[in-house]
Amino acid sequence: MDKTTHFGFQDVATNDKQGLVRGVFDSVASKYDLMNDVLSFGAHRLWKRYTIASSNVKTGDKVLDIAGGTGDLAIEFRKKVGTSGQVVLSDINAAMLGEGRKNLINKGVFGVEFIQLNAQKIPFADNTFDCVSIAFGLRNVTDKNQAISEMHRVLKPGGCLLILEFSKTDSELLKKFYDFYSFNVMPKLGGIIADDEESYQYLAESIRKHPDQETLKTMVLDAGFGFCEYHNLSGGIVALHKGIKI
């Protein structure tokens, strides 16, 4: 077998992961927002709101939202940058991007650019954006270090990287509850609502395989960011990493 990586708890050929992840998101795209609301009890909206507030994005800024899916971050960024700014909503998955486009049109949000891209090879020039965000997307990327390096490259000096992602909780009690919920309840709900139990089993597994807060912070600093800190949300179930390019 060639080089391997993880896909949930499975080891798969590195070259295969992208296709497998695409399969997951092709399957869940149409129910993605509904499932997020149900599975997080609506908390994902608060986590994203905090992310937007932490961005310090201003009128006229250029923002790239990677793995932006159904566009909830892009919508808020659009309000912040105004007509003089630019928001690019990107996703590797065409079905998710299609849902994003539909969602923005339904909400009357215009002026957002859509692009299908791989976070490991971002098709923008160096020093383009004031802010790059990726919410609940990094754990699905095959080569995370490469992706973070690319995000660093396309950020302007002084630009801000925001990584919102599931992480590790320190609370033993919360961890027990969360493990039970993740592996017993989430896949079942995925089966009932999105008719796809397997994809939500992958979601739970991929969260466990994702680097913890300190490891991800080191990865961000190693990619060349001058500063990085993280804020735990909901007891560390989710963490927001914020890197500043100097």
Added chain:
Amino acid sequence: MQHFVLEQALNYLLDQGAADLGALNGKTLHFALEDLALEVNFICTNSRIFVTADTTGASDVDIKLKSSVFLALLQGEELTELLRQDKIIIHGDVKIAQLLVDLLQQIDIDFEEILSKYTGDIIAYQVGKLAKTFKKSQNPLETLKDELTTLLVAPSKSNLFKHKGV
């Protein structure tokens, strides 16, 4: 979370045009409250300010002081006077430090509340009261000593508790 509040307040000021980043742009200021072991970096870049607990990166200016001196500074105490009294230590360009202090003085947030997250509410409140007394006094050091003595020997007579009618 306290950094977040401070960062939001500073950038709101900048957005409103109430303050100008000017000479601070491109500078990183390391700020330490020694008695609380509280350190933050103010990264002034790209026309905004990031406030971060990550203090591992290089800084242009280092500012060290005690929390009571910090609160006095925010209430209008002169930076130069505090420097002269060795109550604040600055490594780097003092003018840059002064610009940050000017910005912080304009923020309408309750720093006592922020400090309380690190010290517990009562201690933060006491530090704040000491800072206020410190500023009003002709002889700040003596006032501070008096207040601390009163607080330790006869707490009920301390100015710190007068508002509660203790």
